[in-house]
Amino acid sequence: MTTRITTxxxxxxxxxxxxxxxFSSGTKAxxxxxxxxxxxxxxxxxxxxILPEIAIEIEKMGPxxxxxxxxxxxxxxxxxxxxxxxxxxxxxGEYLASSKFGRGRCSRGQQGIGISAATTWAxxxxxxxxxxxxxxxxxxxxxxxxxxxxxxxxxxxxxxxxKITWDRKNGTSVEFFFDGRLQLNxxxxxxxxxxxxxxxxxxxxxxxxxxxDKKISLERxxxxxxxxxxxxxxxxxxxxxxxxxxxASLFGKTPLDSFLKKGFSRVSDVxxxxxxxxxVKKSWFKNPxxxxxxxxxxxxYKALQEAELMAxxxxxxxxxxxxxxxxxxxxxxxxxxxxxVSRKPRICDxxxxxxxxxxxxxxxxxxxxxxPVTVLRFAxxxxxxxxxxxxxxxxxxxxxxxxxxxxxxxxxSLPQGPYIIAVSMVSPFIKFKNASKETIDTSxxxxxxxxxALMQAGQRLSRYIKKEKRAEEYEKKLxxxxxxxPILIETLGRITKAPKSRTDKAEKGLMKLLGRxxxxxxxxxxxxxxKQKRAEEKKKARLEKSVNKTTxxxxxxxx
Amino acid sequence: xxxxxxxxxRKSKDIPKMSLELCQxxxxxxxxxxxxxxxxxxxxxxxxxxTSKVGYLTPGEKKVKTExxxxxxxxxxxxxxxxxxxxxxxxxxxxxxxxELYYMAKGECKANPRLKPLDFNDQSESDSxxxxxxxxxxxYREELNCFANDRGGQTYSQNLVVTETLEDGTKAVVDLSSLxxxxxxxxxxxxxxxxxxxxxxxxxxxxxxxxGTANTLVANGFTRRNNxxxxxxxxxxxxxxxxxxxxxxxxxxxxxxxxxxxxxYTIQNIYRTLKAGSAASLIRNSNFSAPNVRFLGVLPxxxxxxxxxxxxxxxxxPSEGRSLKxxxxxxxxDPFFKDKKNKKxxxxxxxxxxxxxxxxxxxxxxxDPKDPLKPEKIILDxxxxxxxx
Numbered sequence: 001m002t003t004r005i006t007t008x009x010x011x012x013x014x015x016x017x018x019x020x021x022x023f024s025s026g027t028k029a030x031x032x033x034x035x036x037x038x039x040x041x042x043x044x045x046x047x048x049x050i051l052p053e054i055a056i057e058i059e060k061m062g063p064x065x066x067x068x069x070x071x072x073x074x075x076x077x078x079x080x081x082x083x084x085x086x087x088x089x090x091x092x093g094e095y096l097a098s099s100k101f102g103r104g105r106c107s108r109g110q111q112g113i114g115i116s117a118a119t120t121w122a123x124x125x126x127x128x129x130x131x132x133x134x135x136x137x138x139x140x141x142x143x144x145x146x147x148x149x150x151x152x153x154x155x156x157x158x159x160x161x162x163k164i165t166w167d168r169k170n171g172t173s174v175e176f177f178f179d180g181r182l183q184l185n186x187x188x189x190x191x192x193x194x195x196x197x198x199x200x201x202x203x204x205x206x207x208x209x210x211x212x213d214k215k216i217s218l219e220r221x222x223x224x225x226x227x228x229x230x231x232x233x234x235x236x237x238x239x240x241x242x243x244x245x246x247x248a249s250l251f252g253k254t255p256l257d258s259f260l261k262k263g264f265s266r267v268s269d270v271x272x273x274x275x276x277x278x279x280v281k282k283s284w285f286k287n288p289x290x291x292x293x294x295x296x297x298x299x300x301y302k303a304l305q306e307a308e309l310m311a312x313x314x315x316x317x318x319x320x321x322x323x324x325x326x327x328x329x330x331x332x333x334x335x336x337x338x339x340x341v342s343r344k345p346r347i348c349d350x351x352x353x354x355x356x357x358x359x360x361x362x363x364x365x366x367x368x369x370x371x372p373v374t375v376l377r378f379a380x381x382x383x384x385x386x387x388x389x390x391x392x393x394x395x396x397x398x399x400x401x402x403x404x405x406x407x408x409x410x411x412x413s414l415p416q417g418p419y420i421i422a423v424s425m426v427s428p429f430i431k432f433k434n435a436s437k438e439t440i441d442t443s444x445x446x447x448x449x450x451x452x453a454l455m456q457a458g459q460r461l462s463r464y465i466k467k468e469k470r471a472e473e474y475e476k477k478l479x480x481x482x483x484x485x486p487i488l489i490e491t492l493g494r495i496t497k498a499p500k501s502r503t504d505k506a507e508k509g510l511m512k513l514l515g516r517x518x519x520x521x522x523x524x525x526x527x528x529x530x531k532q533k534r535a536e537e538k539k540k541a542r543l544e545k546s547v548n549k550t551t552x553x554x555x556x557x558x559x
Numbered sequence: 560x561x562x563x564x565x566x567x568x569r570k571s572k573d574i575p576k577m578s579l580e581l582c583q584x585x586x587x588x589x590x591x592x593x594x595x596x597x598x599x600x601x602x603x604x605x606x607x608x609x610t611s612k613v614g615y616l617t618p619g620e621k622k623v624k625t626e627x628x629x630x631x632x633x634x635x636x637x638x639x640x641x642x643x644x645x646x647x648x649x650x651x652x653x654x655x656x657x658x659e660l661y662y663m664a665k666g667e668c669k670a671n672p673r674l675k676p677l678d679f680n681d682q683s684e685s686d687s688x689x690x691x692x693x694x695x696x697x698x699y700r701e702e703l704n705c706f707a708n709d710r711g712g713q714t715y716s717q718n719l720v721v722t723e724t725l726e727d728g729t730k731a732v733v734d735l736s737s738l739x740x741x742x743x744x745x746x747x748x749x750x751x752x753x754x755x756x757x758x759x760x761x762x763x764x765x766x767x768x769x770x771g772t773a774n775t776l777v778a779n780g781f782t783r784r785n786n787x788x789x790x791x792x793x794x795x796x797x798x799x800x801x802x803x804x805x806x807x808x809x810x811x812x813x814x815x816x817x818x819x820x821x822x823x824y825t826i827q828n829i830y831r832t833l834k835a836g837s838a839a840s841l842i843r844n845s846n847f848s849a850p851n852v853r854f855l856g857v858l859p860x861x862x863x864x865x866x867x868x869x870x871x872x873x874x875x876x877p878s879e880g881r882s883l884k885x886x887x888x889x890x891x892x893d894p895f896f897k898d899k900k901n902k903k904x905x906x907x908x909x910x911x912x913x914x915x916x917x918x919x920x921x922x923x924x925x926x927d928p929k930d931p932l933k934p935e936k937i938i939l940d941x942x943x944x945x946x947x948x
């Protein structure tokens with residue numbers, strides 16, 4: 001008897017494997033749902049060149065349907081461009097329906113899985129999909145609907161659709177009810193996520209309300225619209241043979257040389273010439289790609305891999321920038337001091353990557369001197385909150401010798417103290433370890449680039465700590481003078497049996513002498529402070545200059 | 560100036576007077592808003608000199624000047640505070656160990672809130688203050704009635720008589736042969752002892768690195784059979800042991816030998832200190848070293864000759880690594896090992912650095928495990944044949 005082979009839809013696969021996309025526990029379910037909704041809002045605003053303003057409500061409604069779970073409500077409302085009625089079911093109810101898939105841009109979402117998975121989770125645990133309200137600027141009224149995933153067909157289904165009056169010109173609001181566990185602080189905490197998101201999105205105005213707590217509003221610290229660099233053509237060295245052949249098939253009648261030059265970045269006439277020495281016949285270049293045999297395409301691919309090509313362009317990579325990060329970090333609390341490093345985009349493993357690091361010490365931090373520092377990891381401006389130990393960022397932090405920068409660090413561990421080390425990695429091609437995008441895969445080149453950024457931040461930090469220690473020493477010296485001087489005179493007076501008039505005189509003399517020392521110390525203290533102030537002003541001026549240089553010129557509206 | 564120079568030509572050590580002058584000068588300087596300073600002999604290897612004719616390390620001209628400023632005010636306050644305690648002891652004739660002085664000072668500082676800033680957390684802090692006073696006034700600690708706890712110097716002999724003159728003038732006579740198997744242990748002022756042989760002339764004295772080994776030899780009858788003195792050093796010799804060896808050497812005029820392990824630490828720290836003093840004690844080496852003491856073993860040649868159980872050292876082990884590094888430094892910078900008269904000792908250090916080996920003194924006991932007198936035979940044989948350095 002033969003077993004019947006069946007096929008299943010993508011939605012069916014994911015509905016049975018939601019743990020692969022971030023729904024493996026109640027805590028993760030809350031965070032993933034929130035994250036997917038916020039990511040979509042931010043991406044939509046940035047695409048539409050709107051400064052994002054996002055309002056979030058998170059509420060524990062009562063016991064959930066599953067054991068040890070709560071019924072959680074999450075509502076995310078944005079001022080984005082809104083979604084057309086026709087697209088609503090695709091966005092929230094269909095897997096792999098995405099406007100960003102494979103475009104090679106530094107957007108948060110990529111495949112079109114996350115928000116559909118959130119809808120599925122809500123549907124499976126609370127028997128209710130997502131309630132969406134959306135309005136574009138052209139729509140006279142907003143549309144409200146409940147969207148569910150037709151799991152068998154991988155299609156979104158709109159229910160209870162109606163038109164309503166909404167008090168905003170455009171925007172989208174999503175509301176989920178589902179089983180989850182609400183954790184506020186710690187690595188998987190909602191507050192950690194919100195703080196992290198506000199840190200790497202200085203242009204975001206974030207308003208949130210959790211349970212019955214007071215509404216918190218984090219104002220934006222940058223009015224500059226994020227310009228997501230356009231996608232660049234793929235680099236041949238980042239492609240596999242199968243991808244190359246299917247890419248070639250898209251170019252049909254285009255001759256091979258044009259296909260190579262127009263379909264890829266960094267392929268020039270010189271590259272083509274060098275390929276002829278690697279087995280590609282000159283005559284092939286003028287043949288349409290569809291006429292080339294499989295063997296010829298294979299030879300071309302091999303030659304392309306062996307040819308020396310320029311490294312991929314780093315233009316497609318987005319930076320947050322030192323100034324924006326500096327301002328943004330101060331939204332997280334009262335900062336004692338901080339250092340920020342924004343590296344130039346580099347090529348790691350043939351892919352462009354930009355690493356930015358912020359190290360800050362907060363006043364009134366709950367962390368003690370012996371606690372490990374708080375690590376905030378970001379990939380394409382999205383906080384990564386789980387599986388820290390296997391992540392390239394955590395490994396890079398542990399590999400740096402923080403002791404030389406004045407921090408305590410047990411062997412092969414995170415440094416200690418009331419510090420936050422925030423590391424952001426932006427790249428159109430981040431290699432994650434899993435589909436839920438929680439851990440960045442390690443590679444030697446990437447770790448090295450991360451280490452460089454961390455070490456630069458560490459050096460800046462160490463300059464500050466050294467100054468701080470020097471000031472402490474000066475203060476200690478001042479106290480020394482006040483403490484020991486009188487004891488010295490008194491003892492000398494007793495040994496010599498000197499009258500009080502002599503010891504009084506000696507005390508005055510001593511004060512005169514040590515007063516000179518005190519003045520010197522105070523002078524040095526002032527000098528150190530002034531030096532520090534000058535350095536900070538210089539840094540600020542440098543930052544402003546670089547920001548002015550990089551601010552894009554206003555262009556006319558595209559039609 | 561409240562420095563040392565003015566006391567250099569003093570004929571007798573009138574410590575209270577010297578101290579008074581020093582304090583008066585400091586007070587006067589302060590009254591005149593001048594910065595007082597204290598000057599002491601620099602006690603370090605770079606200010607050490609050695610000639611075989613003198614026989615011990617002597618200080619050079621380098622001085623350490625401590626001027627009153629924010630950094631030194633604590634050190635100077637502590638020094639004058641301690642000087643007052645020591646002067647009080649001298650006045651009353653009280654004697655204290657370094658440890659007692661530490662607790663006395665600590666107690667006074669804790670009890671008196673005004674003195675609280677001087678507080679001593681560890682004995683090393685008070686010890687260094689006492690050393691500073693000694694270096695400044697070119698005094699021996701013992702002259703300030705301050706002694707270390709007894710350590711080492713356990714002495715065995717059937718022919719040695721020690722006469723000690725006590726504070727009240729009476730004399731105590733100790734015949735070491737009457738002590739049975741118990742050793743005689745010299746106190747901190749061994750230079751005040753009168754030594755003599757009970758009968759005839761004592762033939763030799765052996766200073767043994769390990770007190771346990773000395774004890775074993777005595778138990779096996781070494782001192783019964785030989786007209787000699789056996790002395791356990793118990794590691795790096797204390798002031799008392801050094802002064803005791805000096806007294807034996809001077810008063811009894813006997814050949815002196817040292818028997819210890821074959822390793823860099825023993826040669827460089829234990830034997831060198833016994834024979835020529837140390838850089839840290841430059842000002843008192845003249846009375847605390849026995850320049851005639853010879854290195855009897857273990858010699859590198861003994862390893863082959865007696866098939867001794869020598870073994871490799873692991874330079875990666877912190878203490879061994881440090882010891883080898885110090886030996887290299889000694890060959891380059893220590894005037895004792897640089898002196899051509901001590902070339903053979905320097906060669907042993909070189910051999911140890913090169914071979915990275917060591918051999919314990921107890922290896923002699925294993926040459927013939929069935930014969931407990933074998934070590935004695937080897938020692939006597941070595942002395943007879945002149946197999947020492």
